[in-house]
Amino acid sequence: MAKKRIYEIAKDLGIDNKDVVNKAKDLGFDVKNHMSSLEDSQVNQLKGSFRNPAPAKKQEKAAKKSSKIKISVTSIRKNEKNHEDGKSNKNNRHNNNHRSNNRNRKEQDHSQQRSNREQSTRTQKPAAQDLLKQLKQKQRVEESTLNRQTEKARESYKNNTSKPQETKEETSAKKQEVVKVKKVETSAPKVTGPKIIKPSPARMKQNQTATSERPKAIDNNSVPEPAKEEKRRGNGHNSRNNGKPGRKGKNQAFGNNNNTYSKHQEKRKRKNKKRQYEQMPKKQPTQRKERPLPETLVYEVGMNAQDLGKILHREPAEIVKKLFMLGVMTNQNQSLDKDAIELVAAEYGINAEEKVHEDMSDIDNLYNKRMEASKESKHQIKRPPVVTIMGHVDHGKTTLLDRLRHTHVTDHEAGGITQKIGAYQVRIDNHLITFLDTPGHAAFSNMRERGAEITDIVVLVVAADDGVMPQTIEAIDHAKSAKVPIIVAINKMDAPGANPQHVTEQLMKYNLIPEDYGGDTIFVNISAKTGENVDELLQMILLQADVMELKADPKQKAIGTVIEARLSRGRGPVADLLVQQGTLHTGDPIVVGNRFGRVRVMTNDRGRQVEKATPSMPVEITGLNDVPESADKIVVFDDEKTARSVGEQRAQQALQQSRENVTHVTLDNLFDTMKKENMKEVDVVLKADVQGSTEALQQSLEKIEVEGVRVNIIHAGVGAVNESDVTLAGASNAFIIGFNVRPTATAKSQAEADGVDIRLYSIIYKAIDDVKAAMQGMLEPTYEDKVVGNLTVRETWKVSKVGTIAGAFVDSGYITRDSDVNLIRDGVVIYNGKVASLKRFKDDAKIVKQGFDCGLTIEGYNDIKIGDELEAVEQQEVKPN
Numbered sequence: 001m002a003k004k005r006i007y008e009i010a011k012d013l014g015i016d017n018k019d020v021v022n023k024a025k026d027l028g029f030d031v032k033n034h035m036s037s038l039e040d041s042q043v044n045q046l047k048g049s050f051r052n053p054a055p056a057k058k059q060e061k062a063a064k065k066s067s068k069i070k071i072s073v074t075s076i077r078k079n080e081k082n083h084e085d086g087k088s089n090k091n092n093r094h095n096n097n098h099r100s101n102n103r104n105r106k107e108q109d110h111s112q113q114r115s116n117r118e119q120s121t122r123t124q125k126p127a128a129q130d131l132l133k134q135l136k137q138k139q140r141v142e143e144s145t146l147n148r149q150t151e152k153a154r155e156s157y158k159n160n161t162s163k164p165q166e167t168k169e170e171t172s173a174k175k176q177e178v179v180k181v182k183k184v185e186t187s188a189p190k191v192t193g194p195k196i197i198k199p200s201p202a203r204m205k206q207n208q209t210a211t212s213e214r215p216k217a218i219d220n221n222s223v224p225e226p227a228k229e230e231k232r233r234g235n236g237h238n239s240r241n242n243g244k245p246g247r248k249g250k251n252q253a254f255g256n257n258n259n260t261y262s263k264h265q266e267k268r269k270r271k272n273k274k275r276q277y278e279q280m281p282k283k284q285p286t287q288r289k290e291r292p293l294p295e296t297l298v299y300e301v302g303m304n305a306q307d308l309g310k311i312l313h314r315e316p317a318e319i320v321k322k323l324f325m326l327g328v329m330t331n332q333n334q335s336l337d338k339d340a341i342e343l344v345a346a347e348y349g350i351n352a353e354e355k356v357h358e359d360m361s362d363i364d365n366l367y368n369k370r371m372e373a374s375k376e377s378k379h380q381i382k383r384p385p386v387v388t389i390m391g392h393v394d395h396g397k398t399t400l401l402d403r404l405r406h407t408h409v410t411d412h413e414a415g416g417i418t419q420k421i422g423a424y425q426v427r428i429d430n431h432l433i434t435f436l437d438t439p440g441h442a443a444f445s446n447m448r449e450r451g452a453e454i455t456d457i458v459v460l461v462v463a464a465d466d467g468v469m470p471q472t473i474e475a476i477d478h479a480k481s482a483k484v485p486i487i488v489a490i491n492k493m494d495a496p497g498a499n500p501q502h503v504t505e506q507l508m509k510y511n512l513i514p515e516d517y518g519g520d521t522i523f524v525n526i527s528a529k530t531g532e533n534v535d536e537l538l539q540m541i542l543l544q545a546d547v548m549e550l551k552a553d554p555k556q557k558a559i560g561t562v563i564e565a566r567l568s569r570g571r572g573p574v575a576d577l578l579v580q581q582g583t584l585h586t587g588d589p590i591v592v593g594n595r596f597g598r599v600r601v602m603t604n605d606r607g608r609q610v611e612k613a614t615p616s617m618p619v620e621i622t623g624l625n626d627v628p629e630s631a632d633k634i635v636v637f638d639d640e641k642t643a644r645s646v647g648e649q650r651a652q653q654a655l656q657q658s659r660e661n662v663t664h665v666t667l668d669n670l671f672d673t674m675k676k677e678n679m680k681e682v683d684v685v686l687k688a689d690v691q692g693s694t695e696a697l698q699q700s701l702e703k704i705e706v707e708g709v710r711v712n713i714i715h716a717g718v719g720a721v722n723e724s725d726v727t728l729a730g731a732s733n734a735f736i737i738g739f740n741v742r743p744t745a746t747a748k749s750q751a752e753a754d755g756v757d758i759r760l761y762s763i764i765y766k767a768i769d770d771v772k773a774a775m776q777g778m779l780e781p782t783y784e785d786k787v788v789g790n791l792t793v794r795e796t797w798k799v800s801k802v803g804t805i806a807g808a809f810v811d812s813g814y815i816t817r818d819s820d821v822n823l824i825r826d827g828v829v830i831y832n833g834k835v836a837s838l839k840r841f842k843d844d845a846k847i848v849k850q851g852f853d854c855g856l857t858i859e860g861y862n863d864i865k866i867g868d869e870l871e872a873v874e875q876q877e878v879k880p881n
């Protein structure tokens with residue numbers, strides 16, 4: 001038979017080992033401690049003694065206890081708690097023995113408490129029993145609800161975390177689903193009382209604690225504390241946010257433990273921000289006035305959004321946005337290509353036009369462009385006609401203008417002849433006519449021709465008593481070539497020998513046919529002296545102008561032409577000019593021909609100072625850096641800096657041009673020049689290395705005489721050919737002979753620019769032969785030494801058996817192994833010979849080019865010094881001119 005130990009029996013019975021040992025001893029069993037074993041029969045007996053205590057004793061105990069029982073909810077809850085503690089201890093049976101003993105003791109207590117409770121329950125009031133029942137039911141429902149919520153929350157969390165790629169809609173739907181589920185779940189506890197709370201473990205714990213610790217608070221009508229909190233936070237069943245997807249819902253689903261804290265923090269942050277925002281000084285939103293778009297976007301490739309913004313009167317950010325929408329990723333500062341800029345223009349619905357870079361120095365081109373632009377302009381207005389009076393000498397041109405202006409110009413003229421171009425405006429019937437008084441003398445024919453260029457109408461003055469004369473015909477030709485209509489004024493009708501009919505017939509030969517004869521030329525018989533029909537002439541001019549529809553754009557930058565210019569004492573350069581298009585203002589930066597400046601003072605034809613000059617208005621201006629020439633074009637620039645640079649550039653170009661136009665005497669053209677210009681002397685500037693050479697060469701050259709032409713040495717000196725020598729030769733139409741010397745760098749470039757011929761020799765008779773041959777026209781181009789490279793000696797080494805090695809740097813050109821070299825010291829050729837050896841480092845080199853060092857030796861010459869210059873020379877064929 002199997003034996004059973006005391007502790008096993010105690011365990012089965014759930015009572016203390018000691019009690020079982022004592023009981024066994026009472027029953028007479030031979031036991032010592034809880035390890036003692038008993039037979040089956042003894043075990044049954046022992047267990048039976050515990051299960052069936054004596055009825056008398058039992059009743060007595062129960063009676064005693066029932067009299068003492070005072071039922072209260074608190075005691076019930078305490079018992080309940082003890083009961084639960086006992087239960088939970090049961091779950092930890094696998095703990096160590098010590099714990100096991102404690103547990104056994106507790107179980108024993110519990111057993112006693114349970115029996116007490118059973119007994120007391122029987123004697124409780126019915127209300128207390130109901131309360132207990134409700135409590136248990138609530139607890140069960142609560143637990144089951146929380147378990148379900150936790151499970152759901154876990155699932156939801158899993159779904160959210162395991163599928164991060166879900167679309168917003170899906171996530172949102174899920175959130176809604178979770179919230180819906182919660183809604184359903186939360187509705188269940190509503191029936192039983194407690195509100196649904198967040199399914200976080202902490203919340204569950206809190207809930208359980210609250211349930212167990214506050215039995216007094218349990219009431220059908222009361223809301224448990226956690227539920228209240230839920231309601232306060234809006235997460236409860238009655239929350240406004242209930243069922244809505246969103247952050248709150250999400251937090252519910254996740255059971256955020258720090259929810260309360262984060263919510264408060266968030267709220268506080270929001271409040272702070274709001275307060276900060278309210279405290280900020282309120283800026284009134286600036287209402288940007290939207291300016292209209294230009295008709296055309298004139299752009300340059302490389303412009304950025306900011307540049308375009310300025311042109312289009314739009315914010316750069318707006319342009320960047322538009323480009324972004326068009327698929328062009330850029331920022332405000334990034335340069336844009338042509339396509340991108342044209343896309344922007346198309347987006348705004350305007351044309352795009354690439355700005356062509358102009359040569360600003362070409363003011364004739366600028367002038368023509370502005371003239372063309374004015375014809376297209378919408379701002380065109382009618383302008384006064386510009387009239388030139390032409391005619392033969394003394395036919396009465398100045399008298400006519402005098403009549404028109406009511407002044408007496410003729411009285412002040414030297415010899416009674418109009419010397420200079422003048423311009424005046426005449427008003428008739430509120431219409432202006434601008435007159436240019438063109439000199440009628442043949443010496444000024446060129447000026448007259450220029451005057452015709454700015455003229456709209458030519459009034460051809462023919463003396464009725466003199467008829468058509470040579471300058472009359474010349475005037476007709478100029479007017480016709482300029483396609484300017486002619487109005488014939490037959491003057492001196494008051495003169496005794498006046499024969500207008502004869503004059504008309506003469507003019508008809510030149511295709512000037514009056515309307516009476518079926519032609520279209522206006523003929524007016526006048527007398528400048530008496531004023532007869534002068535008003536009719538003016539009317540005819542206005543009629544002609546109307547037919548021509550002369551217009552101008554006063555809004556554009558002014559262009560014009562110089563009528564005449566002079567240097568005034570005290571006022572500096574003064575120019576009379578005619579504004580042709582646009583409006584010229586005081587202060588405008590201008591370029592006039594090759595001059596530049598700013599309009600300082602502007603005076604009209606009546607000597608009054610004016611601030612602006614409109615089209616067809618003649619004005620006198622000051623403020624130029626130099627006196628311009630008549631017929632020079634005037635162009636207004638945006639700024640003085642540009643005007644200055646253009647003016648200076650043009651002056652430089654003009655100087656260059658004038659130098660190029662001068663043909664200097666050279667040995668090559670000496671013979672031809674002698675013949676052409678009937679020269680008696682050939683001027684020469686002579687430079688040599690030493691005084692002795694200079695004198696020897698000078699004497700030899702002066703002895704040359706070819707067909708009566710002799711050499712004239714205008715300057716002889718010692719040393720390098722310098723700038724002064726070149727200037728002298730240029731001014732004297734001479735050429736330069738250098739004997740064993742070289743020109744300085746500036747002298748060389750100046751000679752090239754001025755076309756001055758410099759001939760370099762190292763043998764006296766060669767120089768004499770060349771000059772003689774040139775004067776005889778026999779100078780045949782052969783071969784000449786050409787310097788192909790320049791070197792500077794930087795180092796020297798003396799090597800026995802080799803001689804002096806020069807370490808040289810090639811400054812320009814190149815040097816070859818076969819080159820001849822000239823050794824120059826202080827501008828004087830010390831030696832010329834051949835390159836003996838040429839090396840790069842230790843290797844022989846055929847050629848060493850600019851920018852490289854080389855080592856070289858010169859045949860038969862060792863006196864090379866640091867700082868010496870070397871010329872690499874090659875023989876090159878010179879083609880005959």
Ligand SMILES: Nc1nc2c(ncn2[C@@H]2O[C@H](COP(=O)(O)OP(=O)(O)OP(=O)(O)O)[C@@H](O)[C@H]2O)c(=O)[nH]1
Binds near residue numbers: 395396400416441529
């Ligand atoms: N009788 C008469 N004489 C006139 C008339 N108009 C001009 N004269 C005279 O003709 C002469 C020449 O007149 P100008 O006006 O100087 O002639 P111009 O064409 O200007 O001469 P230049 O300046 O040399 O080109 C003067 O003596 C005038 O008095 C006229 O209508 N009748």
